[in-house]
Amino acid sequence: MTLDLASIDAVALDMDGVLWRSSLVLPGIADFFEFLRQRSIAFAFVTNNSTTSVAAYVERLRALDIPARPEQVVTSAVATADYMSRHYPASTPLYIIGDNGIRSALAGRGFREDPPNAQVVVVGLDTAATFDNFRLATLRIRAGADFIGTNGDRTFPTPEGLIPGNGALLALLETATDVAPVVIGKPERVMFDVALERLGTAPERTLMVGDRIETDIVGAQRAGWRAALVLTGVATAEQAAADGHADAVFESLATLGAAWKAVLR
Numbered sequence: 490m491t492l493d494l495a496s497i498d499a500v501a502l503d504m505d506g507v508l509w510r511s512s513l514v515l516p517g518i519a520d521f522f523e524f525l526r527q528r529s530i531a532f533a534f535v536t537n538n539s540t541t542s543v544a545a546y547v548e549r550l551r552a553l554d555i556p557a558r559p560e561q562v563v564t565s566a567v568a569t570a571d572y573m574s575r576h577y578p579a580s581t582p583l584y585i586i587g588d589n590g591i592r593s594a595l596a597g598r599g600f601r602e603d604p605p606n607a608q609v610v611v612v613g614l615d616t617a618a619t620f621d622n623f624r625l626a627t628l629r630i631r632a633g634a635d636f637i638g639t640n641g642d643r644t645f646p647t648p649e650g651l652i653p654g655n656g657a658l659l660a661l662l663e664t665a666t667d668v669a670p671v672v673i674g675k676p677e678r679v680m681f682d683v684a685l686e687r688l689g690t691a692p693e694r695t696l697m698v699g700d701r702i703e704t705d706i707v708g709a710q711r712a713g714w715r716a717a718l719v720l721t722g723v724a725t726a727e728q729a730a731a732d733g734h735a736d737a738v739f740e741s742l743a744t745l746g747a748a749w750k751a752v753l754r
């Protein structure tokens with residue numbers, strides 16, 4: 490574990506498992522952001538969730554006294570829309586399987602849906618998706634449309650247990666088409682590049698804080714960032730001890746904040 494907090498200029502935070510765990514808000518989080526503000530340390534929020542809109546996240550963060558602006562929230566839907574804008578003209582006809590988050594992000598960049606003529610199929614988690622949606626997506630991909638997934642999470646946690654995540658939907662289409670999707674969310678590089686551009690810092694002076702080793706921590710390290718694991722979400726202390734990826738492991742965001750304050754005193 491080699492993390493020099495004094496060298497960090499910016500921090501990107503995963504939300505579920507770091508700031509809250511479903512509806513339970515974790516203690517001490519507002520203090521952490523007050524510390525970042527006092528020290529002029531930039532921050533952004535990075536989540537693989539493609540179903541919730543940026544506006545809804547900003548509202549939730551502000552309700553917790555965390556001063557968030559829309560450009561500081563990078564969902565996999567936002568990163569996908571960013572990627573689409575760089576690689577395709579806005580006139581490109583799309584077929585979208587997904588919820589409000591990805592639909593509003595793509596509409597915000599001027600993209601429109603035209604299912605029968607789609608040249609790109611974009612797939613985010615959609616709990617209302619039907620066989621007919623996958624039938625059409627399969628036909629378009631088999632006809633040559635590009636295939637893009639917002640994120641590859643295989644499962645999605647619910648109070649009853651794990652249910653299929655977007656990675657499971659992508660696997661369905663990959664099986665039916667023999668085409669592998671371009672995936673945008675963590676641990677893939679696009680997501681980290683979009684966040685870094687918004688933070689305006691160098692990768693080695695940017696810290697990712699997350700609760701999931703295989704997405705938050707592995708992705709950050711591949712992108713050349715520093716990575717801190719917190720134990721308030723998915724990863725356990727045993728997993729953290731057995732896995733050497735994180736530069737540092739903290740009980741919670743509050744203990745990370747305390748360690749950082751001590752270093753900058």
Ligand SMILES: [Mg+2]
Binds near residue numbers: 503505506700701
């Ligand atoms: Mg998380």
